[in-house]
Amino acid sequence: MIDYNHPAFQYYQNVSEQCIHYLSIDGVIFGFHQNQLKVLLLRWKGTDEWSLPGGFILKTESVDLAAQRIIKERTGLQTLYLQQFHVFGETVRYNQEETWAKINLPIQGINWSERTISIGYYALVEYAEVVPATDFLTEECRWWSLDAIPALLFDHNHIIEVALQSLRKNVGDQPISHLLPDTFTIPELQRLYETILGHSLDARNFYKKIMAQNNLERLAERRAGTPHKAPYLYRFKVAFSER
Template identity: 55%
Template sequence: MSEQKQSLMNLLETGATYYLSHISLDCVVFGFHENQLKVLLLKMKDRDKWGLPGGFVRKEESVELAANRVLKERTGLDNIFLQQFHVFSDPDRSNNKDLIESARKTGIEVTEDNWFAQRFISIGFYALVEFSQVKPTADAISDDCTWWDLQEIKSLMLDHNLILNKALETLRLHLNYQPIGYTLLPDKFTMPELQKLYETILGKKLDRRNFQRKITGYGILKRWEERRSGVAHKAPYFYSFDTEKYKQALQEGLDGGW
């Protein structure tokens, strides 16, 4: 028996002992690579369906600790920027028959009264991570874990399209009063790269001069004398975030929107 199949059997047989009933969490993990907003997805075991990373809450832990644990298992990262954004509670959101059939295809019999096949209310979190630092790792009920371009994502399992769209909507709202970029970009980046990140999240073009004036006015950036090499036009300067001022801006907020 494979290690993954054994893990699934353990989850189905003993999960009710260790996890809270009817409560789950789903995480929208955003990354940024080659000017594209990326989302981390899992391919469900023996099914041509993809979904968001998620998991359950242990009886002795908080929801926040559960989300950090789940994301460390999927990404290999600690101290992820994590934001709770919505609770998904539609009575019909859990497709129990699909979950049972998925397990049966692996040779595991699941009864309809199994805790795993019951209705779950899901707490949504979004995470912002640096793309190159992530080591995508599948879980017990998935065959693959990989990055997808946001624009290429079509039909996801259960209500995960709704969760993804709500996370993106919330992230765009947060851009109006919180800095974004520290956990999405490398340590050093150029102003055009930072602007492209904002444009990609917002889904619209921003005026270059206005963007630069506004973002530098927040006082959260440090400019280096080093320039980006190998570009066709005038080489842009590198910038990095002032971590202390960035953290302060996260706590106190920023003025104005985009």
């Protein structure tokens, strides 16, 4: 049952010593590219199975910092906007046998998680700055469009769903700027809101509302290389983007 030479064995042994049992973190990393909201997913070694990035909390580490560490490792980012959004605490969150069979790991015999309570965090990151990195259990890390996400391992489809609902509900408070590059156009910003909210917005009303907040400054340049009329570039005013 247990392959003591499997790298996962060593990993879980370390985790078992240094981390808090029964508890994990799952990260829903949102990015925005080509007018689509994306999440970063990992493909497990030797399989076609995908999951969210996640990890465990060191006994000496705050939960927020654990989430940062875990997500920094997958994105290469130094600074992160993170938001805790839900604790998934059911005793049976998914079919364990089925899942372990899928990921082909000899960990069902290890005295680690009969169950796991997961604290969900979502991150808002700038797509272009992310350098996706796998961990040693996975062999591919890449962005998926929200509307094309496959059936994931564990209950991760559900977690993404809850993360999105939470983001949607709180979109007014959140620093959406983190999802965008330094400069962007108003139509791009509108697509972002539309994708998060899940419905289209009126361009004129959107423009008015955004401008009323007085958070953007228009640059002299316009976006070059578009097939049509070149849109102006904007940037979040510093006081705002520093939030």
